[in-house]
Amino acid sequence: xxxxxxxxxxxxxxxxLLTIDVQRDFVLPGAPAxxxxxxxxVPGITKLLGAFREAGKPIIHIVRxxxxxxxxxxxxxxxxxxxxxxxxxxxxxxxxxLTELLPGPxxxxxxxxxxxxxxxxxxxxxxxxxxxxxGAFFQTPLEQHLAGLEVNTVVxxxxxxxxxxxxxxxxxxxxxFKVVLADDAVSGFYRxxxxxxxxxxxxxxxxxxxxxxxxx
Numbered sequence: 001x002x003x004x005x006x007x008x009x010x011x012x013x014x015x016x017l018l019t020i021d022v023q024r025d026f027v028l029p030g031a032p033a034x035x036x037x038x039x040x041x042v043p044g045i046t047k048l049l050g051a052f053r054e055a056g057k058p059i060i061h062i063v064r065x066x067x068x069x070x071x072x073x074x075x076x077x078x079x080x081x082x083x084x085x086x087x088x089x090x091x092x093x094x095x096x097x098l099t100e101l102l103p104g105p106x107x108x109x110x111x112x113x114x115x116x117x118x119x120x121x122x123x124x125x126x127x128x129x130x131x132x133x134x135g136a137f138f139q140t141p142l143e144q145h146l147a148g149l150e151v152n153t154v155v156x157x158x159x160x161x162x163x164x165x166x167x168x169x170x171x172x173x174x175x176x177f178k179v180v181l182a183d184d185a186v187s188g189f190y191r192x193x194x195x196x197x198x199x200x201x202x203x204x205x206x207x208x209x210x211x212x213x214x215x216x
Contacts, residue, residue, distance in 0.1 A: 008201035010180050012214050016058035016151040017048055020136060020158030020165050020186075022101055023063055025087050025094035027159065032094060033087045037187040038159040044185030044207035045157045046100050051211040053103065058149050059126040061097055062136040062158070062168070065090045065111055072115075072132050090115065097128070119145060135167035143175060153178040155210060157185035161193065173200055182207050 022045060025031045027038040052059050066073045068089060070082035081087060088095040090111035097109070103123035110120045114130035119141055121127050131140050146154070154177050156165050165186050172179050179202045183189055194204055205213070 008178055008203065010153045010155075010178050010203055010213075012153065012216075014151055015153040015155055015180075015214070016060060016146060016149065017052045017155045018060050018062060018136060018157065018168065019045055019049070019097075019101060020062045020156065020168060021064055021160070022061070022098050022158050023088055023094070024096055024098060025092075027098050032085065035160040035187055041157075041159070041185050041187050042098060042100055044182060047207045047211060048155065048157055048182055048185055049101060051214050053123070053126070055214055056125060057214070058146075058151060059123075060136075060142065060145065061101065061122075061126075061128045062131050062140075062142070062164075063095070063097065063109065063114065063128060064088050064164075065095055065109075065115060065130055067115075074133060117141060131164075133167075134164045135171040136164070137168065137171040137175065146177070151177075153180065155180045155182060157182045157207075159187035161186045161188040161190075163188075166193070169197065169202060170200075173202070179203070180205060180210065182210055 025033050026035050066081045066087050070078040073081045103126055107122045113120055119127050119129055129140050129142055136142050154172050156169055158165055169179055181202055181204050183204045185207045
């Protein structure tokens with residue numbers, strides 16, 4: 001009898017961690033585009049980062065960057081940005097990754113490189129990639145980067161689940177990656193979504209459980 005678990009079971013020997021949009025403008029209280037609840041999941045994200053770094057496994061930070069004319073923003077946000085709303089403006093403090101995520105105190109985004117489609121190395125087996133839309137695979141070098149690392153399993157964390165993490169999960173599934181969601185390390189997660197993800201073969205684990213599985 002066919003069992004989906006044979007095909008979707010995570011392979012942590014070939015896993016990479018993705019953090020999605022964990023930038024100051026989205027996370028910090030009072031920030032221009034604060035996503036309520038995002039600050040609460042930062043401990044889970046940092047726990048995963050520590051475990052992946054210790055294990056020497058790949059980490060990819062996915063970020064948004066909105067040009068002031070709104071030209072690279074989603075259609076639903078284009079007029080907001082064009083009208084002067086400064087959100088993850090390239091070169092601004094608000095666009096930077098949250099301090100707790102960084103592998104070193106002097107790490108800053110190279111926005112010119114990222115906007116040109118490049119991959120910024122910020123640590124050993126740790127990079128940053130810019131995405132122009134909700135999903136981390138759309139018009140980005142992410143899939144090629146993962147293929148070069150022989151990754152077959154992606155662990156998803158970040159903010160805000162209904163938008164970018166969820167889109168990324170479906171994009172990863174479409175590309176036959178085994179997908180894991182750290183459900184206490186992603187903001188905006190809700191109960192019904194858990195069942196929907198299970199239905200497409202996504203595995204849901206807490207950050208604590210993932211750390212223990214990574215070390216087995």
